[in-house]
Structures are given as C-alpha cells and as structure tokens.
Amino acid sequence: MKNYSIYILCALFFTVSCTKIEDLQDDPNRATSVSPDLLLTNIETKAFNNVSLNSALASRYLTFTDGINENQYYNWQQASFANYDNIKQVHKMIEESKKAETEVYSILAKFFNSYFITELTMVFGEVPYSETLAIEEENYTPVYDTQEAIFLKVLNDLNDASNALATNEELILGDVIYDGDKTKWRKLINTYYLRVLLMLSNKTDVASLNVIGRFQEILENPTKYPLFDSNEDNGALVYVNIQDNRYPLFNNNELQTAYYLEESFVDRLKDLEDPRLFVFAEKTPAAIALADDDFYAYDGLYGSAIFSDNAAKAVAGNASRIAPRFYNDPINEPSLLIGYSELQFILAEAVARTWISGDAASYYNEGIKASMNFYGISEVTAYLAKSEVQLTSANAMARIATQKHIALFLNTGWQMFYEQRRTGYPEFNVDGGGTLNEGRIPKRWLYPANEATNNTASLKAAINRQFTSGDDINSLMWLLK
Numbered sequence: 001m002k003n004y005s006i007y008i009l010c011a012l013f014f015t016v017s018c019t020k021i022e023d024l025q026d027d028p029n030r031a032t033s034v035s036p037d038l039l040l041t042n043i044e045t046k047a048f049n050n051v052s053l054n055s056a057l058a059s060r061y062l063t064f065t066d067g068i069n070e071n072q073y074y075n076w077q078q079a080s081f082a083n084y085d086n087i088k089q090v091h092k093m094i095e096e097s098k099k100a101e102t103e104v105y106s107i108l109a110k111f112f113n114s115y116f117i118t119e120l121t122m123v124f125g126e127v128p129y130s131e132t133l134a135i136e137e138e139n140y141t142p143v144y145d146t147q148e149a150i151f152l153k154v155l156n157d158l159n160d161a162s163n164a165l166a167t168n169e170e171l172i173l174g175d176v177i178y179d180g181d182k183t184k185w186r187k188l189i190n191t192y193y194l195r196v197l198l199m200l201s202n203k204t205d206v207a208s209l210n211v212i213g214r215f216q217e218i219l220e221n222p223t224k225y226p227l228f229d230s231n232e233d234n235g236a237l238v239y240v241n242i243q244d245n246r247y248p249l250f251n252n253n254e255l256q257t258a259y260y261l262e263e264s265f266v267d268r269l270k271d272l273e274d275p276r277l278f279v280f281a282e283k284t285p286a287a288i289a290l291a292d293d294d295f296y297a298y299d300g301l302y303g304s305a306i307f308s309d310n311a312a313k314a315v316a317g318n319a320s321r322i323a324p325r326f327y328n329d330p331i332n333e334p335s336l337l338i339g340y341s342e343l344q345f346i347l348a349e350a351v352a353r354t355w356i357s358g359d360a361a362s363y364y365n366e367g368i369k370a371s372m373n374f375y376g377i378s379e380v381t382a383y384l385a386k387s388e389v390q391l392t393s394a395n396a397m398a399r400i401a402t403q404k405h406i407a408l409f410l411n412t413g414w415q416m417f418y419e420q421r422r423t424g425y426p427e428f429n430v431d432g433g434g435t436l437n438e439g440r441i442p443k444r445w446l447y448p449a450n451e452a453t454n455n456t457a458s459l460k461a462a463i464n465r466q467f468t469s470g471d472d473i474n475s476l477m478w479l480l481k
Contacts, residue, residue: 033096033099034092034096035096035100035173035174036093036096036097036100036102036105036174037105037172037173037174037175038174039089039092039093039096039105039174040093040105040108040172040173040174040175041174041175041176042089043086043089043090043093043112044175044176044177044237045176045237046086046089047086047112047115047116047337048177048235048236048237048335048336048337049237049248049335050335050336050337050411050412050413050415051247051248051249051335051410051411052410052413052414053249053255053259053410054071055071055413055414055416055417056409056410057069057071057072057303058071058072058074058414058417058428059405059414059416059417059420059428060262060264060265060303060426060428060429061261061262061265061409061410062259062260062261062262062322062410063259063260063261063262063263063300063301063302063303063310063319064258064259065258065259065260065301065307065310065311065314066254066257066258067307068307068434070436072303073304073434073435073436073437074430074435074436074437074440074441074442075436075437076442076445076473077445077446077473078445078446078447078448078449079123079124079445079446079447079448080448081120081127081448081451083116083117083119083120084116084120084132086112086116087113087116087117087132090109090112090113090116091109091133093105093106093108093109094106094109097109102170103164103168103170104165104168104170104171104172105172107161107164107165107168108161108165108172108185110157110158110160110161110164111157111158111161111185111188111189111192113133113157114153114154114157114158114161114192114196115192115337117129117150117153117154118150118151118154118196119413119414121147121150121151121477121479122199122414122418122479123414123444123445124444124445124447124477125147125444125462125466125467125475125477125478125479126144126145126146126147126150126462126465126466126477126478127144127145127150128142128143128144128145128455128458129145129149129150129153130142130143130145130149130153131143140454140455141454141455141457141458142455142458143458143461144458144459144461144462144465146465146478147477147478147479148203148206148208148209148478151196151200151203151209151479152208152209154196155193155196155197155209155214158189158190158192158193158196159193159214161189162186162189162190162193162225163224165182165185165186165189166182166186166224168182172185176237176238177235177236177237183226184233186225186226187226187227187228187229187233188228188233188235188337188338190218190225190226190227191227191228191233191235191338191343192235192337192338193214193218194215194218194227194343194346194347194350195338195342195346195415197211197214197215198215198346198349198350199418199422199479200479201349201353201422202422202479202480202481203479212355215350215355215356216355216356219347219350219356227343228339228340228343229340230340230370231339231340231341231370231373231374233340234334234336234338234339234340234374235336235337235338235339236334236335236336236337236339237334237335237336237337238331238334239330239331239332239334239335240331241330241331246330246331247326247329247330247331247332247333248335249326249327249332250327250328250329250330250332251327251328252327255322255326255327256321256324256327259321259322260300260301260310260314260319260320260321260322261280261281261298261299261300261301261319261320261321261322262300262301262302262303263299263300263301263302263303263305263319264300264302264303264427264429265300266281266298266299266300266320267300268402268406268426269295269298269406270295270298271388272383272386272388272389273295273383273386274383274406275293275372275377275383276371276372276375276377276406276409277295277298278292278293279323279375279376279377280322280323280409280410281298281300281320281321281322281323282320282321282322282323282324283297283298283320284297284298284299284317284318284319284320285317286316286317286318287299298320299318299319299320300319300320301313301314301319302429302432303428303429303432304429304430304431304432304433304434304435305432305433305434306432306433306434307434309432309434310434326410333374333375333411335411336411336412337412338412338415339370339374339407339411339412340370341367341368341370341371341374341404341407342367342404342407342408342412342415343367344363344364344366344367344370345363345364345367345400345403345404345407347363348360348361348363348364348367348391348396348400349396349397349400351363352393352396352397352400360391360396360400361390361391364391364396364399364400364403365384365391367400367403367404367407368380368383368384368389368403368407369384370407371403371406371407374407389403397423397425398425398426401419401420401423401425401426402425402426404416404419405419405420405425405426421441421443421480422480428441437473437474440474442473442474443473443474443475443476443477443480444473444475444477445473446471446472446473447459447463447471466478
C-alpha cells in the first residue's frame with residue numbers, strides 16, 4: 001500500500017458545505033471542478049477514520065476524569081446530520097466522474113453512499129435518503145425514509161457495486177486504502193454487506209430484505225463474492241507522519257491526563273489472562289514495580305461510578321491509563337472501517353443462528369487469532385485452550401460478542417456500541433450510581449434541532465410513525481424491534 005500525503009489536502013480543492021453545489025460553483029474564489037480521484041481520497045479519509053473517544057466511553061472501554069462526560073454517563077441528546085455533507089461529496093464525485101467519462105468512481109459511490117447513510121440511520125432511526133440522492137437539485141425538506149426502505153436500498157447498492165467492479169476495467173486513482181486494487185474493494189464491499197445483514201438480525205422475517213437468503217448467497221458463491229482472507233485485506237486507513245495525516249489522537253493532551261481504562265473491561269481481560277491488555281493499557285502508578293506482563297499491575301475506573309469516586313481512585317494511583325502509543329506515536333495503528341477479525345465473528349454468529357452451516361468455533365477462534373495478530377501477538381494456542389474462552393452452543397452469543405468487543409478496542413467508530421445494543425452483550429454497567437438517563441443505556445440520539453425548524457412536517461411525520469413516546473433517546477427504532 002502506498003503512503004499518501006494528500007489524505008486531507010484534497011479538501012483544499014473542494015469542500016462541501018450545507019449550501020447548494022451550484023452556489024459553490026458560482027464562487028469565483030472556489031474551484032469549479034476537481035478530478036474524481038481527489039474527491040475519492042477525501043471521501044475515503046472521512047469514511048475510514050473511525051477512531052472515537054466518545055464511542056470508547058459509551059462502549060465501556062475508557063473512562064474520563066475531567067468532568068461528567070455525557071457519553072460515559074449515557075445522557076446524550078441531539079446528534080449531527082454531518083454525514084450528509086459526506087454524501088454530498090459522494091454526489092460531487094459522481095458528477096465529476098460523469099464529466100470525465102469514467103464509471104469506476106460512480107461504482108465506488110454506491111458503497112460510500114451506503115456506508116454514510118447506514119451510519120446515519122443507526123444513530124437516529126428513519127432519516128431522509130431517497131430525496132437526497134438527486135445530483136441535479138437540492139431538496140431542503142426531504143421526506144424521511146423508513147429503515148426498511150433504507151436498508152433495502154443499501155443492500156441492493158452494495159450488491160450492485162460488487163458485481164460492477166468485477167467487470168470494470170478502469171483504473172482507480174487517488175485510492176489511499178487499496179491503491180486501486182479492485183479485488184480488495186470487492187472483498188471490502190462484500191464483507192461490509194455481511195455486517196449490514198447481521199445488523200438486521202431482528203428482521204429475518206421481512207421478505208423484502210431476505211436477510212438469511214442474501215447472507216447464504218454470499219457464502220455459497222465465494223468466487224463471485226470474495227471476502228476478506230486475512231488482515232492484509234482489512235479496510236484500513238494507514239496513518240503517516242505528515243501534518244494532518246497522523247494518528248488522530250497523537251499529542252492529545254486529555255488522552256494523556258484524563259482518560260483511563262474502564263474497570264469492567266480491564267477485569268474481563270484479567271479474568272481471561274488476555275495479553276491484549278498489555279497492548280491497550282499501561283500499569284497503574286501504584287504497581288509500577290510489577291512486571292509489564294503481570295495482570296495484577298492493571299486496574300480501571302468503573303464507567304458508571306460516581307465521578308468523585310473515580311477521581312479519587314485515579315489520584316491514588318490505582319487506575320491504568322491508556323497505553324502511551326495512542327498519544328505519542330504519530331502512526332500508531334490503522335483505523336478500521338471493518339476488518340478480517342470482525343468478519344470471522346460475523347460468520348461465527350451466523351452459524352450460531354443457523355443462517356449458514358459450518359463450525360462456529362473455527363470462525364470464532366480465527367477471529368481471536370486475527371485480532372491478536374493485528375496487535376502483534378503471535379502465540380494464541382494457550383489462550384484459545386482456556387475454558388473461559390472456548391465456544392460452546394450454550395455460550396456462543398455472549399462469547400462471540402465479548403471477543404468482538406475486545407477486538408474492536410478504540411476502532412471501527414460506534415460499531416461496538418451498535419453491536420451491544422443489538423445483542424445485549426457484553427453487559428455495559430449502569431449500576432455504579434453515576435449513570436444519568438435513569439440508569440438506562442440510550443437506544444438512539446435525538447434528531448438535530450434545526451430539523452424541527454427547517455423540515456418540520458417531514459420530521460414530525462417520521463417521529464409519529466416510529467415512536468409512541470416521541471423523539472426520545474430511549475425509544476426503539478424499527479431495526480431493534
């Protein structure tokens with residue numbers, strides 16, 4: 001894979017805001033045209049840059065000690081529609097691709113549109129989509145699409161993109177993820193397609209989606225629908241030590257002083273004697289004399305504990321900070337949109353659900369091996385032999401989800417929170433006395449405040465159609481029912 005120094009620089013050529021594309025083109029101080037490959041670079045960095053401290057707090061990986069954080073204590077409110085700006089950039093790439101008489105960027109656009117709209121609907125529930133896809137004109141009051149319609153469009157577009165890439169012979173330029181390798185792009189799209197299908201696990205009875213049938217079709221046709229074969233295929237954004245291209249937490253002062261590992265997460269790793277703990281965390285100050293590979297040298301702060309209790313424990317030197325590499329290494333580790341390890345856990349769960357045939361334990365073990373390999377840990381035989389790790393039919397769902405949670409540490413954005421929201425595993429503690437929202441884990445975010453002003457009728461119709469209790473963070477979206 002090439003190291004590019006233009007990840008963010010392409011934003012100097014073109015930036016999409018919430019104004020009309022036509023208005024941007026009328027600005028004499030702004031470029032009126034840009035090649036689709038430069039747009040692709042910028043779109044890729046938006047999609048694949050998935051390192052999120054807020055998600056790490058909500059997903060019980062980390063705790064914060066400089067105040068009462070709404071993500072840690074489950075008291076969030078409105079979220080942003082910012083991903084529509086990314087969708088607009090995808091629209092612009094399609095437009096420029098047509099001008100250049102190339103098709104490949106329009107094919108990739110189907111994946112990126114699908115990715116960004118999936119992220120949006122996972123946050124809110126119903127969101128506008130069908131009336132936001134037209135390049136020719138802007139619609140400032142689009143209707144909200146049902147989640148069923150959104151996911152049907154996403155599944156069809158992902159399938160179309162994979163098939164179209166198989167026959168397209170054009171070069172992909174500006175590709176900082178796979179350096180133009182179409183086979184790897186097809187593997188990514190098909191692997192992501194399986195993630196989307198698994199997220200629809202509560203909707204296997206919806207005929208239009210055909211969740212199980214679609215899943216089986218991919219597994220039964222490996223030549224037509226290739227999947228990740230190893231970590232070499234990961235959908236990864238590799239950072240380089242150049243301004244604006246460095247690991248996003250590099251030199252983050254708060255990460256050095258205010259973030260600690262979460263206690264239940266540390267305890268889980270200690271109970272399993274999981275060597276990834278030594279990669280994620282540093283020893284507590286109180287245990288500085290112990291060896292780096294001594295599990296007793298590590299501890300955390302309880303995510304739902306009263307803020308003052310956590311602060312006191314941290315001051316006493318009894319909590320582990322995050323490993324220094326996360327803030328002092330400008331390259332650190334790649335950011336994953338989706339990886340080989342996650343694919344293996346997806347397949348293990350699909351077997352456990354009897355969607356496909358196979359050995360769930362084999363997929364599960366391969367997922368653990370891939371995760372360990374990602375962190376540079378080569379010897380995993382003894383770990384896999386532990387009774388607390390081994391998969392059985394009785395514990396399959398809980399252990400698959402638990403190992404996925406470990407594997408996705410501080411990566412893939414909010415995906416692990418969505419996984420826990422879907423399965424209930426692993427348990428995210430709310431019993432510490434500090435949790436807001438009446439001790440509940442929210443199910444969604446509120447719609448942006450400006451939607452109530454700018455798109456009143458469409459928003460009201462969507463809320464009434466979905467939720468009996470209104471626009472509430474504890475309301476269940478269709479996907480979860």
